[in-house]
Amino acid sequence: MSRPPAASTVHLPQGPWGSVLDALCALFPRVDRATWADRFARDRVLDEAGQPLRADASCRAGMCVHYFREVPQEPSIPFHETLLHVDAHLVVVDKPHFLPVTPAGGFVEETVLARLTRALGNTDLVPLHRIDRHTAGLVMFSANPASRAAYQALFRDRRIDKDYEAWAAPLPALSFPLVRRSRIVAGEPFFRMHEVPGEPSSETRIAVLERRDTHWRYALQPVTGKKHQLRVHMAALGAPLLYDPFYPDLPEPRPDDHAHPLQLLARRLAFVDPLSGKPREFVSERTLLSMR
Secondary structure: OOOOOOOEEEEOOOOOOOOOHHHHHHOOOOOHHHHHHHHOOOOOOOOOOOOOOOOOOOOOOOOOEEEEOOOOOOOOOOOEEEEEEEEEEEEEEOOOOOOOOOOOOOOOOOHHHHHHHHHHHHOOEEEEEOOOOOOEEEEEEEEEOOOOHHHHEEEHHHEEEEEEEEEEEEOOOOOOOOOEEEEEEEOOOOEEEEEEOOOEEEEEEEEEEOOOOEEEEEEEEOOOOOOOHHHHHHHHHHEEEEOOOOOOOOOOOOOOOOOOOEEEEEEEEEEEOOOOOOEEEEEOOOOOOOOO
């Protein structure tokens, strides 16, 4: 059964809950019980078949529940994505800065997924990978559940080239190209990742494309896909990405500044198509700021 349009999905884990309402309250403690009860009353919580669930419906481990997140006064993102490719199996979009890929935090409708679902009328769309809300560039979506696993394997097995560009401070004391490997874990505050001692869990290849007086343009190729990996690695080297609202360490993220977007672009994706066996390449039409 397809996921209902604009709905989020959760598979309930094993737990001591007597009802689906109890389970959702425990799993999402930031949403109060009254809000969940109101969603049930308005048929905003559905079963796997897309039918409304009662608040007192019994829950079981592994149960699939669809629910509609609601954000009062959701901010509008005044930038638009560009569709680069659409076929029966794959959708490729060129995303602007500030637009989330999927619902999160204060964004539900103003996301790439919600916009594409409305534009294409396809409720089976699922992102095959993620890029940060503050990052611009390429995102690939699976359009067909039957072929989804084949495309997901490209990322899992590291059979896809992902090339990024970024502006950051010069690093004249380092020799390029170089490889940064480290262990990245969730930090404090909750929105920021950081490096810790231990077995590396992340790897990025870094080269210099252009040298200017105050900033250099870097080529970044993530071998792994940890959250905020490129931003953390560059900050750890002493060159936080230009206009990064999270790094270096800040007690709170900077508010969106549309005139100064994070200077990070997911520029290129290249892979051998698992269905046709032919090479494919997609390149972003967007550019970063020009530096003097």
